[in-house]
Amino acid sequence: MLISALLTEIPVYYYVVISAILFAFGLFAVITRRNAVVALMGIELMLNAANINLVAFSQYDKTLLSGQMTAIFVIALAAAEAAIGLAIVLNIYDRYRTVNLDEIDTMKE
Amino acid sequence: MSTYGFWFLVFALLLVFSALAVISFRNIIYAAFCLLLTFFSVAALYVFMRADFLAVTQIVVYVGGILILLLFGVMLTNKITSFFKIKTDIVNIGWGSFVAGGMLFLIASIIRTVSFANLPWAKNAEKTNNVLKDTDSTVQTIGVQLMTTNLLPLEIVSILLTVALLGAAYIARRDPTKGRKTLSK
Numbered sequence: 001m002l003i004s005a006l007l008t009e010i011p012v013y014y015y016v017v018i019s020a021i022l023f024a025f026g027l028f029a030v031i032t033r034r035n036a037v038v039a040l041m042g043i044e045l046m047l048n049a050a051n052i053n054l055v056a057f058s059q060y061d062k063t064l065l066s067g068q069m070t071a072i073f074v075i076a077l078a079a080a081e082a083a084i085g086l087a088i089v090l091n092i093y094d095r096y097r098t099v100n101l102d103e104i105d106t107m108k109e
Numbered sequence: 110m111s112t113y114g115f116w117f118l119v120f121a122l123l124l125v126f127s128a129l130a131v132i133s134f135r136n137i138i139y140a141a142f143c144l145l146l147t148f149f150s151v152a153a154l155y156v157f158m159r160a161d162f163l164a165v166t167q168i169v170v171y172v173g174g175i176l177i178l179l180l181f182g183v184m185l186t187n188k189i190t191s192f193f194k195i196k197t198d199i200v201n202i203g204w205g206s207f208v209a210g211g212m213l214f215l216i217a218s219i220i221r222t223v224s225f226a227n228l229p230w231a232k233n234a235e236k237t238n239n240v241l242k243d244t245d246s247t248v249q250t251i252g253v254q255l256m257t258t259n260l261l262p263l264e265i266v267s268i269l270l271t272v273a274l275l276g277a278a279y280i281a282r283r284d285p286t287k288g289r290k291t292l293s294k
Binding site for chain 1: 113114117121124125128129131132137140141144147148151154155157158159160162163166167170171174175178179181182183185186197198199200201202204205206208209210212213216217220225230231234235239240241245247250251254255258259262266269270273274276277278280281283
């Protein structure tokens, strides 16, 4: 029954389920990784999950495409976030010689 | 099952399993390359959702920009003795699975309460012929929207991107007067 629904049109339900799974994976990566760069990868996974939802529901909004517009701004902000995040990570590595999140515990030398 | 549904399933499974690989590989380089597959599959799903412009944007920005930036971050923050030794520890697995699993359970229980077959606004969109078709292109609508309804967000995001990139270049540069700063342990 689930497979026969895929004949010509993919229901929104599938995209919602996929994005929920992707979001949980991203959250898991952020919590369990010690390396700051991999934690940033987890954040990108979560942002992508949110984008899938926005674009999926935007199919029912042909004239305005509000969901896709929001997704474009999310992508732009993700790019800015990655640039700033990596600049901070590089600076932290310069000072502490490590990027393990649990070893960085002082703000001032 | 049609070819349409078949390829959708292929890309959906590729997305889920490559994301699973991202969170299970201990080698950061392998995780980054699996992230490449994940971003490509998300772009493929955008195509299935008739978001042609967003699919191309996804590939250009995520695969061409963010992923390369992340790889640079990995390369610059590890003492590379061998390509295969750039690893990260996995900590807090108990708490991580608890929070992520709890979040997945929460979202799943919310999804189960919704009957997707008869959403009122979806019915309304079908009635007023407001649903994206395979032959539609979103590029013109997005362009018009960016210059009319979403003009203020566009300007704010453009200023924010400039500030963020200048700030990133400023933060990441090496201080020429002090040389390398290292915390003495």
